[in-house]
Amino acid sequence: MKIGKMFKWYWQNTYWGLIGFYGAMLALMLLGFTIIVFSGGGDVTMNGFSCSSEVMLLVMGIIFFSAGTRFGLSNGVSRKTVFCGMALFMLTFSAGTAVINVLGEWTGRAMGLGTVGIAEIIYPWIDNFVGRLGIVLSRVIGGWAMGLLGYFIGGAYYRMNKIWKIIVSITVPALLVFGLPLLVVAAPSSVTTAVGKFFPSTIDWLAQSPYNLTLLWLGGAILCGIFSWLLIRRAPVKIAG
Amino acid sequence: MHNSIEAKGLTVQFGTVTALDQVDISFGENRIYGLLGRNGAGKSTLLNVMGNRLYPTQGSVSIDGEPGAENDKAQGKIYYMGEKNVCPDGTTVRQLFRWSRDFYPAFDMEYANQLAAQFGLNTKKKLKGLSTGYLTIAKLIAALASNASYVFFDEPVLGLDANHREMFYRELIHRYSERPSTIIISTHLIEEIADIVEQVVIIKEGKILLDRPAEEVKRMGYMVSGKASEVDAFCAGKQILGEDQLGGLKSVCLLGEPENVPATLEIAALDLQKLFVQLTNA
Numbered sequence: 001m002k003i004g005k006m007f008k009w010y011w012q013n014t015y016w017g018l019i020g021f022y023g024a025m026l027a028l029m030l031l032g033f034t035i036i037v038f039s040g041g042g043d044v045t046m047n048g049f050s051c052s053s054e055v056m057l058l059v060m061g062i063i064f065f066s067a068g069t070r071f072g073l074s075n076g077v078s079r080k081t082v083f084c085g086m087a088l089f090m091l092t093f094s095a096g097t098a099v100i101n102v103l104g105e106w107t108g109r110a111m112g113l114g115t116v117g118i119a120e121i122i123y124p125w126i127d128n129f130v131g132r133l134g135i136v137l138s139r140v141i142g143g144w145a146m147g148l149l150g151y152f153i154g155g156a157y158y159r160m161n162k163i164w165k166i167i168v169s170i171t172v173p174a175l176l177v178f179g180l181p182l183l184v185v186a187a188p189s190s191v192t193t194a195v196g197k198f199f200p201s202t203i204d205w206l207a208q209s210p211y212n213l214t215l216l217w218l219g220g221a222i223l224c225g226i227f228s229w230l231l232i233r234r235a236p237v238k239i240a241g
Numbered sequence: 242m243h244n245s246i247e248a249k250g251l252t253v254q255f256g257t258v259t260a261l262d263q264v265d266i267s268f269g270e271n272r273i274y275g276l277l278g279r280n281g282a283g284k285s286t287l288l289n290v291m292g293n294r295l296y297p298t299q300g301s302v303s304i305d306g307e308p309g310a311e312n313d314k315a316q317g318k319i320y321y322m323g324e325k326n327v328c329p330d331g332t333t334v335r336q337l338f339r340w341s342r343d344f345y346p347a348f349d350m351e352y353a354n355q356l357a358a359q360f361g362l363n364t365k366k367k368l369k370g371l372s373t374g375y376l377t378i379a380k381l382i383a384a385l386a387s388n389a390s391y392v393f394f395d396e397p398v399l400g401l402d403a404n405h406r407e408m409f410y411r412e413l414i415h416r417y418s419e420r421p422s423t424i425i426i427s428t429h430l431i432e433e434i435a436d437i438v439e440q441v442v443i444i445k446e447g448k449i450l451l452d453r454p455a456e457e458v459k460r461m462g463y464m465v466s467g468k469a470s471e472v473d474a475f476c477a478g479k480q481i482l483g484e485d486q487l488g489g490l491k492s493v494c495l496l497g498e499p500e501n502v503p504a505t506l507e508i509a510a511l512d513l514q515k516l517f518v519q520l521t522n523a
Contacts, residue, residue: 002313005343012336013329067329073294074327075344076316076389237294239325 002077006085007092010068014060014093021056025049025104033111045114049104053097054146057090061150065232066158073237083232086151087225094143098136123210134210141217148224155231158238243306244270246291246319246391246423251300253286253447260286261297262447268391271421275438275455277431279521283447284427285323288393292321304391320345320389322380324396326368334364334371334379338386347388356382360408373400381409385416391423398430406430410437431514441513445521459510463499466492467506475506482511482519494519 032044064086072082101117108115119135126132157165184192206213251264261283268274268291278284289295291302293309293316302309309315328337334357342348357364360378368376377399384392398406414437417424426434441458443451451458462482465472469491482494494515499508 002317002344008343009340012340070327071329071340074292074321074323075340076293076313076319077344078293078311078313078316080311081313234296236296237289237323237327239323239327 001081001084003081003085003088006068006072006077006081007089009071010064010086010089013067017056017060018093018097021052022100022104025052029104029108029111029113029115032108032113036112043114044112045116049101049108049115049117051118053094053101054143057094057097057143057147058150060093061090061147061152062154062157063150065151065154065228066238069158069232069235070237070239073235079232079235083229087148090147090151091140091144094147095140097143098139101139102136119210119213122207122213126210131210134214138210138213138217141214141221145217145221145224148221148228152224152228152231155228155235159231159235243303244390245305246309247303248287248291249301249303251287251290251302252298253283253290253295254298259447261290264300264444264447264449266442266449266452268423268425269440270390270423272423272439273417273437274423274425274440274442275431275434276425276427276442276444277517278427278444280429282444282521284444285395286447287444288321288395288425288427292316292319292393294321317345318390319393320384320387320391321393322384322395322397324399326376326380328368330367330369332368334362334366334368337368337379337383338364341383341387345387345389348383349386349388353382353386356385356412359412360405374402374405377401378405378409385412388420389422391425394424394426394428396428397426398428398433406433410434413437431517432512435513443517443520450520455513458513458516460498462494462496462511462516464492464494464509464511464515465499465502465506466490466509467503471503471505475503483515 035044068082068086069079072085073079077085105115105117117135117139119138120126123131123135126135156168160168206216246268248264248266251261252259253261260281264283264287266287276284276287286295290297291304291309293302293311296310304312304315304318307315326332328340332340338348338350338353341353342350354364356362357379360382362375362378362382366375368379371379377397378401381394381397384394384397398409401409410433413424426438428434435455438455441451441453441455442449453461465475467490469486469489472491472493476493476495480496482496484491484493486492494511502508
């Protein structure tokens with residue numbers, strides 16, 4: 001299998017984006033630091049590290065399906081290698097960004113910036129190594145899950161024909177914006193009560209430990225991975241134009 | 242060990258359209274094949290299935306005795322040069338060569354750079370910024386330098402001017418004589434490849450119509466030319482493939498072997514394009 005070669009290819013198509021992203025983050029940190037210095041100790045908060053990299057992974061996943069499938073299949077690489085290379089790269093990339101993000105947040109705090117991650121807001125009581133490791137792990141798997149979700153979305157669009165693309169592009173946002181609120185209003189009270197109980201209890205469970213959050217992300221990653229594999233396993237090389 | 246690509250019972254359906262219909266074909270070691278067919282005949286579909294770029298509805302492909310589908314090792318022996326660009330938008334020519342080297346370890350970088358200079362191709366340019374002709378040249382160079390055991394050229398001279406086409410054909414023969422491999426050229430420019438190909442495969446409506454050595458194909462018929470009235474008299478009752486007339490002179494392509502040809506008429510080998518047109522028109 002040429003997993004290593006595909007991994008390298010994904011990396012070669014990503015590192016400029018990564019440099020740009022962290023360059024922008026560094027510029028923001030320096031800007032915040034400059035403001036603090038010149039304002040004589042103002043309050044500057046930035047939490048871009050927490051979810052910006054997950055959004056980046058989502059976008060990467062969307063792009064990777066078509067780009068990787070076209071390139072891989074046209075260069076003697078099988079679908080399973082294209083897929084495994086992507087999954088491994090996403091996991092490694094997510095781990096790398098999680099570590100950089102933690103270091104970035106520490107650096108930010110040392111510079112006097114308020115750089116608090118979402119996980120630290122959810123788990124403010126964690127002050128030991130195992131807890132902190134759980135937070136980092138939840139970020140790694142969270143980023144991976146977002147990347148695989150993006151890959152699934154990219155794959156779904158890649159496999160759809162033009163008519164289905166239009167239908168899905170209109171109906172999914174419409175359902176989310178109008179359909180869900182209507183459903184909540186129209187649903188019988190027993191259903192809304194059950195849903196109302198389910199969400200708070202799930203959030204309570206997640207708030208107990210970052211390892212619970214990691215498990216949730218892992219479930220999402222596995223689900224997106226399975227659906228993505230179903231999309232790629234018979235995918236042809238499709239080139240627009 | 243069978244050094245060939247063997248397709249057995251290949252069927253590809255796109256909705257109600259059957260692009261390939263129970264195709265059985267073998268592409269042997271170190272030969273140049275001309276894969277000919279009209280638009281939509283199934284040439285690209287056949288190449289795409291053999292190159293694992295498309296899944297067949299039915300049938301299988303083996304490469305040197307190994308299953309071809311989803312097999313990295315077997316597929317690594319095939320280099321597919323298609324019409325469209327498969328690299329991401331920002332890819333430069335140099336990057337295309339580097340990636341080709343990554344995925345095809347026998348890729349000859351020195352030869353690729355030498356060819357780029359010969360064709361006047363700037364390797365620092367992005368593929369997206371190249372003209373159709375130069376994009377084709379970049380892909381041709383990568384294919385020639387790949388040193389893969391099987392190289393598929395799907396419309397290899399798209400957008401190339403006559404000079405560059407000549408250069409490509411010359412380079413192809415030169416490379417083939419130095420490092421033989423199995424080359425499959427799918428093209429509509431039959432006359433241009435007529436003298437290069439060793440085996441002719443004609444595909445029509447998803448079925449293999451003809452699969453014979455080029456020399457044998459040329460001997461399937463002959464061309465007779467001379468005064469129109471004499472040519473007409475000679476051709477009466479014979480199987481005519483096609484004819485051309487210029488003033489009082491006429492040339493006619495006929496099926497079969499030349500027999501009892503009057504001394505006033507000239508005989509020449511059969512034109513592959515005329516044979517193709519005749520076979521695929523019927």
